Amino acid sequence: MGSVLKVNPRVRGIRAPTGLQSLGVDKPFKTVTDVSSGDPHRAGIAPISFVRQVLAVCLYPELLKNNSLPLDVRQRAQRLLGACAGGSVGSYSVSCYGLPHVQKSVAEFITRRDDGVSSHPEDIIFFNGSQKAVSLILYLMACREGETQTGVLTPIPCPHNLPSLMDEVGVKLLPYQLTEERGWAVDLHELQRALNAARGHCNPRAIYISNPGNPTGHVQDRETIEKVIEFAAAEGLILLAEEVYQDSVYGQDKEFVSYKKVLFEMGQKFSETVELISFHSISTACMGECGLRGAYVEVINMDPAVKLHIGNMQGPFSPPVLPQLALDIMVNPPTPGDPSYKTYAQEILKIQTVLSQNAQRACEFLNGLPGVSCQPAMAGVFLYPRVHFPPRMTEEAEMSGVAADVFYCQTFLEEEGVCLGAGCENGQDGQSYLFRAHVWKLETRTRFEKKEHKKKIHGHFGHRGHLVNTF
Amino acid sequence: MGSVLKVNPRVRGIRAPTGLQSLGVDKPFKTVTDVSSGDPHRAGIAPISFVRQVLAVCLYPELLKNNSLPLDVRQRAQRLLGACAGGSVGSYSVSCYGLPHVQKSVAEFITRRDDGVSSHPEDIIFFNGSQKAVSLILYLMACREGETQTGVLTPIPCPHNLPSLMDEVGVKLLPYQLTEERGWAVDLHELQRALNAARGHCNPRAIYISNPGNPTGHVQDRETIEKVIEFAAAEGLILLAEEVYQDSVYGQDKEFVSYKKVLFEMGQKFSETVELISFHSISTACMGECGLRGAYVEVINMDPAVKLHIGNMQGPFSPPVLPQLALDIMVNPPTPGDPSYKTYAQEILKIQTVLSQNAQRACEFLNGLPGVSCQPAMAGVFLYPRVHFPPRMTEEAEMSGVAADVFYCQTFLEEEGVCLGAGCENGQDGQSYLFRAHVWKLETRTRFEKKEHKKKIHGHFGHRGHLVNTF
Known part of the structure; x- marks a missing residue:
């Protein structure tokens, strides 16, 4: 065959x-x-009740009449159903990017998370899970031939599946070793060494970042992120920032800072030039909805034609609706005062x-x-x-x-x-x-x-x- | 990029x-x-209540206690949850093919539908919608280079999206015209003409069949199906049979007969040699669950290594769980005597x-x-x-x-x-x-x-x- x-x-x-x-x-x-x-x-680990309640009502809207479900659950479901074509989760998404309502929710979440650094709905694209997003984007970047083969600088250790995924789409994995004795931190000299070693053998196009680190559990500090961005800018590399574990930082004095936020706080020289694709997903530690397969990417400084292609990579198939609704709930959880807040x-x-x-x-x-x-x-x-x-x-x-x-x-x-x-x-x-x-x-x-x-x-x-x- | x-x-x-x-x-x-x-x-069009009720309970198992939902809904949900890892639709499928429980359900459905022609769970693979399945399988078959480029005999008119999909994966669309004046029936001479015209310019590997026809609404009779199978056998072509509208035949004296059934009733000469991949989906006329994105393929007479590859095309990503459960419900609807039967x-x-x-x-x-x-x-x-x-x-x-x-x-x-x-x-x-x-x-x-x-x-x-x- x-x-x-x-x-x-x-x-x-x-x-x-x-x-x-x-x-x-x-x-x-x-x-x-x-x-x-x-x-x-x-x-x-049990799923988050609010997420499951809202999704259940979206699937079976008769439950909107069920008073034993919290009011904010039913209100949210009503709103989400209004965002679906024909008011049903069974309709195709109207756009290959996903539901416009959820694009907007995600952009607002990112803006809040990044202390006001603005995010735009048209930069958000939905996928069947973050690995699928990575795979499709690598496929789009892939050129398989000899010295022009596309290479991607990849942390070692990297998320499992990533090596087989690169292998499948024909992208060359260019390993940069993380520093074990510093809790698996990124070392800028090693990044440069890896790039120099690759040049001439292939065409290095991007750096893959996993922050918080999978499987290392390392959390990058702002200074490291700045240096990586400077490196990407100097070498003309695209940043692929997988930030799926942003909701599960528990190390003392550690906090998650997004590549997007740092990039935009470094001034126009960087914020208007460095190409960044960041990935987030509902398969996180807290949501844990791996079986639903849902993720979004935010695409920054990409040529609009390339961005359109990233959306079209899924099309003619529209992304599944229910995982998008789960994403909407994830980025808009109950807040203090809401009936579901305490349980959540x-x-x-x-x-x-x-x-x-x-x-x-x-x-x-x-x-x-x-x-x-x-x-x-x-x-x-x-x-x-x-x-x-x-x-x-x-x-x-x-x-x-x-x-x-x-x-x-x-x-x-x-x-x-x-x-x-x-x-x-x-x-x-x-x-x-x-x-x-x-x-x-x-x-x-x-x-x-x-x-x-x-x-x-x-x-x-x-x-x-x-x-x-x-x- | x-x-x-x-x-x-x-x-x-x-x-x-x-x-x-x-x-x-x-x-x-x-x-x-x-x-x-x-x-x-x-x-x-409203969704089927039984489908949505069972899925809602699977998402929010607290509803198992809700006596206003029919008993068979709750029993089915309980059984399906038992088939999910950790009892949650939020867990990854354990296998890249999908949930073994649902593979078995689908195989049993096919066996019943085809009057006892047996189907085997290990031949069933789940995908994110039938178009995704077609796309991945064409991608697996694709060879892009000149005279060795893979060609697929394709009915004209064919399902929309199919031309762009073939274009994207680099497969050559080899058109065979359906006969409009005979209600868009397949013409065997035209099939042979299309094949002859293609030979020498590319490598024809498969025939795409849409039955019942999309967008024509034509239903192939057994005689035509036999002839197409004989043609495929004689020319060494793989049959790609998209049978998504099998649940919506309404023409007088028309009935859906599957390629699988006819193939196996034609005797060992055919049933043990002709390679067949048939596609079915939850985006059918009656289920209409397009937004959930769920489909299965049944793979017949393929080299086990190729079959494994078809499964692996999706993996390292396991297929989403909820659409698989929807498939299980589709192939096992309520039967007379069940509380939900009348409504269904x-x-x-x-x-x-x-x-x-x-x-x-x-x-x-x-x-x-x-x-x-x-x-x-x-x-x-x-x-x-x-x-x-x-x-x-x-x-x-x-x-x-x-x-x-x-x-x-x-x-x-x-x-x-x-x-x-x-x-x-x-x-x-x-x-x-x-x-x-x-x-x-x-x-x-x-x-x-x-x-x-x-x-x-x-x-x-x-x-x-x-x-x-x-x-």
Whole structure:
């Protein structure tokens, strides 16, 4: 069947199985715990009531008459239905960008968030999730041929899926290493080194930024952001700023500052020239609506024809309506005085508390284990520990013919039923032995606390036993 | 910004504006009526209650306790929630193909529909709408280079968006003309002619079929389907069977027969060799859930590696969950004895009656106009009339520099506020003057019934006045 795209299996990592059958019988566990994905609801975190109530009413408007639902829920649903063609979430979006009402809501949210730096509805485009947005935009930038192949400077570690995504659209991943010992901060010299190394071999066109960092949990400070912007301006690079975890910063004295805000506070020299595409999504830590697949991008300083193309990349398909409504709710949550405010505020606080407490406890535990080190996370849903393997593990991996980190994850999955994310999925070279694990729940610990079991896995596989106890 | 894909503006046609401002002031109408899109809810058709009730409960499971909702609604929602990771529609699908529970439901539906010809869950893959599925599969097949460029035999007229979609992924559209005087039936000689003409210039790999036909409303009979399958088998072509309007056949003595069923009833020589991908969607006439964006494909006789690639085309992104649940409801509607059955059956009957009555009335009206002819539709939501332009209209179009059919639609939109679909969007050459219009409502007629207005448009633009009165 024609030219099937080649996908590099190296960056695929492993997937948690959907059923235990595929792992064979006689396992010391009854279910598989997948900690490699950041999916909150799958990990048992409850959705935000206000979001679900409004969406339920939008789907079944008879509920507008249901007085047991809060008044602000019904009012919001009524307003959102008014923004849909024919008053139904079942109609196509009227524009390939999305619903104009939601574009306006998002622009107003960004303006508030950025202390008055204005955002414009026509710069907002909706997508089926932020990864889909990244994929389509990279595809638009892609030129596959030799020295003119499009290159994108990419942080290592980067969000999992990003390496396979670049591979699929034919964009060259140009790695810039984040500085582990500084909590995975961006190093400007390293950015310059990576760019210089790439020139002549391909055509570097953009820098990918993940802030707050996925999977590192690092939060960039204003000074770093300014320097990255200056670098992009000097080198003529487009900024691709993935800012999905902006709602989940919990590190002390840390706060999220958007690239858009800093760019516009640096004066016209930058604010009128540097091309910026920033990404946000409903699959965040607090909303957690991964299954709905909704995201927006804000497109700054792009040629209007290119912006139109970004919108048209989805078209002739209009983006799904319901995730857009979810975005509208996310950027306009209940405010003090609204009937739903108290519940909403409690739910958000609970999620943020779970995140920050679990991240801290798991990090402390990991750093107490021999041969394991972990930088504290300041935001987001992951920890990203480094494990120093005993030589016999590396040998065993080599004999089995897969990268050591993937081998470790596979064995961990098969013997303990816990699915970690191999560092290679985050662009790591496979020799570094880093692993991604979400911090949503710590209950997996208890599963392995029986002494005899501990002994068995200690004996067989070095540190694996300790790690099992952590997540 | 890199290599922006070139999109042929010729196949773009026009879009209904989202606001009247873009059309200027002082119009003799207050709203724009878009009859170019098949979107039922936008045209005022109500959604199916059972579908919306179940989805609302899935989104807000507190409604499981709401006794005013029918029991079968709550039971179905409970079952569907059990199929979602973490019991939430907010979790990612566990597999890039979709939820295994829904794969199974769809396979069972197909088996029932095809009188026992079995379908297998692992052959079912979910997508964000059938157009997205077509687009990704064409992309997978695409080879852009010269004589080896992938070609797809495509009916003319074809579903609107298909020409632009093929253009975007770089597949060559190889037109085979449907026979207008036989109600837009497929002609096997024409299929062979189109293939012969293409050989040597590109690499023909597949035949695109739309049955029931979009926009023609033609329903293929078993004999035709057998011949098309024999042709595909003899020429080594993949069958791409878009069967989205299978739920809306209203022509007398007409019934939908799937390509899959006929293929498997033709014996092993065909059933074990001919590659078939069939498409179905929740954006059908009866469900009408266009805004949710949900579709499945059934993949038959494909190399397992290719099938895996089709699934992976979406992944690392898992398909949205809610449209999958809507698909599950579509293929498992309430049955006699269920609390929701009576309402459901009434709603479906009402939609089917509106479709068949409107299609007949509008067709009769059109055929009564001088210079207009229209084949009766047997299924689906469109009529596709031919208009014979007076010479001065063609001249006026030429002077304005656009194709005559687009010019006609633009003027029609600007002067009457009705947006027709230009035939060029359906792959027509622009000299034929055919137009697509849905048959959901006839109320637009009344808008133009004032004598003085009629006179004005008659005087100015030939048949346009008549046509306005029809939809």
